[in-house]
Amino acid sequence: MFLKNKDAEVDLRYFEQSNGIVPGTYSVDLYVNQQLDRRQEVTFVVDEEAENADAQPLLTLGLLRDLGIDVQRLIQEGIVSADSTDSDPVTLLRIDGATLELDVAKLSLHISVPQVYIKRRARGYVDPSLWDDGITALFSSYQLNFNRNTGDGFRSEYGYLGLRNGLNIGQWRLRNESSLSQGTGTSRTFSSNRTYLEHDVTSLKGRFGVGQLYSNGEIFDSTRFRGFQLGSDIGMMPDDEAGYAPVVRGIAETNAIVEVRQNGYVIYSTSVSPGAFEIRDIYPGGSNGDLEITIIESDGRERKYSQAYSYLPVMTRRGNFQYSLSVGEYDNERSVSPNMLQATAVYGATDNLTSYGGVLGSEGYTALNVGVGINSSLGGMSVDVTNSRSRPDSGKQTTGQSVRFLYSKTLSKTNTTFTMAGYRYSTSGYRTLSEHIDESDQADFYGSRGRQKNRLDLSINQTIGGYGSLFISAGETDYWDLAGSTRRLQVGYSATIGEVSYSVSTSHTQNAGPSRDSDNQLAFSVSVPFGPRVRSQRLYANLATASKGQESVQSGVAGYLNDANTWSYSAQAGLYDSERSGSVGLGWDAPSAKVAANYSKSGPSRHLDMTASGSVVAHSGGVTFGQPVGETFALIEVPGVKGAAVEGSTARTDGAGYTIEGYVQPYRYNWVNIDTQTLGSDVDVTETSQRVVPRRGSIVKARFEASTGRRVQFDLLQANGKKLPFGAQLFDEDNLLLAVVDNQSRALVFGIKEHGRLTLSWSGNSCNVSYKLPERDSLLLYDQVKAACDIQLAAE
Secondary structure, eight states, rough: OOTTTSSSSSSOOEEEEEEOOOOOEEEEEEEEETTTEEEEEEEEOTTTTTTTOOOOOBBHHHHHHHBEEEBHHHHHTTTTTOOTTTTTTTOOGSSSOOOOEEEEEEEEEEEEOOOOGGOOOOOTOOGGGBBBOOOOEEEEEEEEEEEEEEEEEEEEEOOOOEEEEEEEEEEEEEEEEEEEEEEEEEEEEEEEEEEEEEEGGGGGGEEEEEEEEEEEESSSOEOOOOOOOEEEOOOGGGOSSSSSOOOOOEEESSSEEEEETTTTTTEEEEEEEEEEEEOOOOOSSSOOOOOEEEEOOTSSSSEEEEEEEOOOOOOOTTTOOOEEEEEEEOSSSSOOOEEEEEEEEEEEOOOOOOOOOEEEEEEEEEEEEEEEEEETTTEEEEEEEEEEOOOOOOSEEEEEEEEEEEEEETTTTTEEEEEEEEEEOOOOOOOHHHHHHHHHHHHTTTTTSSOOEEEEEEEEEEEEEETEEEEEEEEEEEEESSSSSEEEEEEEEEEEEEEEEEEEEEEEEOOOOSSOOOEEEEEEEEEESSOOGGGGGGEEEEEEOOOOOOEEEEEEEEEEESSSEEEEEEEEEEEEEEEEEEEEEEOOOOOOOOEEEEEETTTEEEEEEEEOOOOOOETTTTTEESSSOOSSSSEEEETTTTOOOOOOOOOOOOOEEEEEOOOOOSSEEEEEEEGGGGEEEEEEEESSSSEBBBBBOOOOEEOOOOOOOOEEEEEETTTTOOBOOOOOEEEEETEEEEEEOOOSSEEEEESSOOOEEEEETTTTTTEEEEOOOOOOOOTSSSEEEEEEEEEEEEEO
């Protein structure tokens, strides 16, 4: 009434209705019983025969099925005809208690139906029919490291190139992991870690693989082999994570290289600065098997230690069945490579009891495992016993047993988390498969590794109120045939005081054997932020000391050079072994790669290291360079638009309109959002967000339709010189709704031709508007054009 009492005419036919939306097709967020399900284009139509009818959403049977509505129940109750197809519309309001509400401001459609009409789904469940095979593509993700050390007449160089290559065709995924390395005094070495082919087996909630694989390590130690494998993929199950990723911690005394090996193969290499470090982006093969960490200091000294890598207690939900079958030839660097077979199974017998077991067989070797997992108020725990029988090619038969206990618990009252606690005792006659093969190949390897007797691994994280957090990681192993024990202890504490953060950590390592070499280290660091928050500037200081006398003190400054946080810098000075040192570093998160360089000086020594990482993807649209990618990733296309970014990423679309989103979660909903602030004023996209549900290892594609053109604000008049009424609609020559006229008789449109005719419609009246745009001015966000109706046609 406020509007209608004004002098100007007003056409509010649609806005006077309860939902206030003009008929048409809109991209809306669909909520089902208050839970966001997806963003989808929905058409709103009006029943012209109904008096004062709203524009209602046209919901098809197929859409309701995708939203989890129990379609069979609708058919049984006669709400939907039995011969209806997925494209047929459904009158959802025929369901007693169902409601449809549209939030016009947020373009969100809320669908509420009684719970009996919703198919029961576990949290995080995504129907397999929505899993995307992805596109056909060839890719390579690379990591390149180079460092040079000079001084006092010596010079050493080391280079490493790690590659993860893949080819995707449908659900088939071919993978190769390889590396190329060379150092001063060593020849160039190319190593193909493994090559394998995989395919999902949806009906069995698992995957089939053939090639160089790792056997399942939940029950037996994970073994590298050549053959085929069929096993369940817990990522296909609701609310389960894809696996456990280890965190490697340590202390570097200089600008060092950290190498991580598994089964003798380098799976990760990176440069670290002096002080304590954490590495979290390691993706080992298999699900078990110690990680061998080597810290190579700039002066050539090396320190090595091992870290356990395994799952937590063997537990699964009631009724859940997990399986694995591996058949092939043992794959290692030994001369002996016998055939092997491993089969394991895990079954959730009750809500609090899991039963599991397995069998492992090879030439002259068999092992049988049985165990139970228990969930109790004391925590999650599992106990199993493995019995082995080993007869090497030369030697007598031995039998033995190994008992394993795994435990995890979060003490909510004290905020204590036992992320991993494991103990294993093995009798003198027990052999793992690798130990059996070592003894069979005794000419070169017998006695090179001790047979474990007791082993304890522990990792604890403790939050101390609002003061900080403490972590403890420890491991000890003693042997039947080696004196002493292998020990590893790491303790660290980190906290903040105001905006100042600090941490202190210490480590102790000891090797078994006659020498019993040991090393103790201590590190302390403090960081003080300053300057604009957006650039994360900070002053910092590090102290590292070792029992063998080496001491390192560093202080410096680091941060970003631009507000986009794509250019980073660091500069520091300090002392190492009473010698002055200094370094400068620069990093760039480029749209198609990540590169960094660091130069340091300590006494007469000079150290230079350079790193680069990224990916190359060849697809039907060409070749796209991007930042590093994970196991599963997405190719984003905004056709013809260069420089567009995905939210949360520094990558930008190239000249062909492509960019790469490096990490998406398999078998789950992933929202890909275009950062509209990176679009020019002459670019418009039909939608800014898309949902993808990739299979593991797939390369899914999200295409955002885009158009380019000029934005124009029309100042409109009727043929008699009066203003147009508020709510009048403006159409193009193809009868496509361009805009609604505002209260000042203006309309803002996008992407129209340089000249043409438009149509205005209001309250049964209509007229045509001829226009011609002025020459483009790149400094203007939009043009202003005055236009008037040619001839006005009034309602009869």
